[in-house]
Amino acid sequence: MRTTTARAYPNIALVKYWGKRDEARILPAAGSLSMTLDAFETTTTVVPAPGRATDILELDGEVADEEATRRITAFLDHVRALAGSEQRVIVRSTNSVPTGAGLASSASGFAALATAAAAAFDLDLDDRALSRLARLGSGSACRSTVPGVAVWHAGDDETSFAEPVEAPDMRMVVVTVDPGRKAISSRTAMRLTAATSPFYDAWVTSTEQSLADMVEACEDKDFTRIGEITESHGLRMHALIQSTMPPIRFLRPQSIAIYDAVEKLRETGIEAYSTADAGPNVVVLVRPGDAEAVATALNGYGQIRIVGPGPGAQLLPEGSEVPAATEERP
Ligand code: DP6
Numbered sequence: 001m002r003t004t005t006a007r008a009y010p011n012i013a014l015v016k017y018w019g020k021r022d023e024a025r026i027l028p029a030a031g032s033l034s035m036t037l038d039a040f041e042t043t044t045t046v047v048p049a050p051g052r053a054t055d056i057l058e059l060d061g062e063v064a065d066e067e068a069t070r071r072i073t074a075f076l077d078h079v080r081a082l083a084g085s086e087q088r089v090i091v092r093s094t095n096s097v098p099t100g101a102g103l104a105s106s107a108s109g110f111a112a113l114a115t116a117a118a119a120a121f122d123l124d125l126d127d128r129a130l131s132r133l134a135r136l137g138s139g140s141a142c143r144s145t146v147p148g149v150a151v152w153h154a155g156d157d158e159t160s161f162a163e164p165v166e167a168p169d170m171r172m173v174v175v176t177v178d179p180g181r182k183a184i185s186s187r188t189a190m191r192l193t194a195a196t197s198p199f200y201d202a203w204v205t206s207t208e209q210s211l212a213d214m215v216e217a218c219e220d221k222d223f224t225r226i227g228e229i230t231e232s233h234g235l236r237m238h239a240l241i242q243s244t245m246p247p248i249r250f251l252r253p254q255s256i257a258i259y260d261a262v263e264k265l266r267e268t269g270i271e272a273y274s275t276a277d278a279g280p281n282v283v284v285l286v287r288p289g290d291a292e293a294v295a296t297a298l299n300g301y302g303q304i305r306i307v308g309p310g311p312g313a314q315l316l317p318e319g320s321e322v323p324a325a326t327e328e329r330p
Pocket residue numbers: 012013015016017018026032106107137138139140141186187190277278
């Protein structure tokens with residue numbers, strides 16, 4: 001075993017993943033498609049900890065609580081099973097934006113951890129196997145091992161991985177309305193949706209159709225169609241989530257105001273399309289040449305950042321280790 005460091009970036013889905021058909025293996029009910037970003041990255045170091053009985057997680061310079069550590073240990077158990085090892089480790093992870101700030105996502109976190117841990121345990125994984133491994137940490141993480149636009153096939157344990165898709169060059173204008181941690185996790189909200197929404201089955205079948213249409217639109221480099229499917233599919237997800245019992249609402253008045261502003265921009269001839277994940281922040285999909293104008297138009301609605309397609313998860317050279325937390329766990 002050796003100490004390793006990896007970096008990965010979050011992704012924003014254009015066809016959303018919402019619902020599992022297998023909770024333990026994190027197999028999605030339907031496929032999805034996303035763009036890995038070139039900002040808001042996570043950097044993670046895995047350090048062998050011989051003689052320790054438990055793993056340690058240090059997040060942004062502080063020892064993490066038991067719940068967060070348990071989730072990391074459950075993931076590392078998959079890595080240990082593949083490696084035939086019982087070795088415990090210290091995981092040191094930093095996000096370029098504060099953790100829980102809406103954009104520091106579990107996708108970049110588990111893509112970076114999967115990449116660093118696979119190397120630390122001397123696993124020789126190809127791209128598909130790495131994506132499958134990241135999936136076991138957080139579903140959307142399997143798309144962050146892949147650069148640019150990625151499709152995640154629903155599949156079974158063997159075939160549920162993400163891979164790159166041909167797509168036109170695009171930008172996203174990220175409008176952060178609220179950087180706070182969300183009240184309910186995607187995982188919990190997703191479970192509640194599948195258990196209680198009367199619309200869930202229709203969501204799953206229609207998502208397969210949206211995905212097929214989206215892959216075709218990407219291959220045709222048809223930005224208008226990509227944008228239309230993106231805005232529609234994201235709103236369908238939020239409608240679905242609102243139909244749970246008790247209801248869950250992630251979009252706020254300010255989020256809706258951004259959707260309205262983007263619709264107005266379209267009336268003036270600028271093609272822009274909104275989407276939002278499980279929170280109030282809105283991401284606007286645009287052609288590269290329109291990014292500045294859209295960012296300017298949305299100034300005042302929240303914190304604005306223009307992002308583009310980013311790299312897949314990658315190992316960093318020795319010397320890139322995340323520094324140890326100052327405080328030690330008893
Ligand atoms: C709204 O991947 O965080 O961002 O698999 O339970 O860890 P788990 O869920 P997670 O869910 C992401 C949901 C989403 C849509 C998407 O990214 O496709």
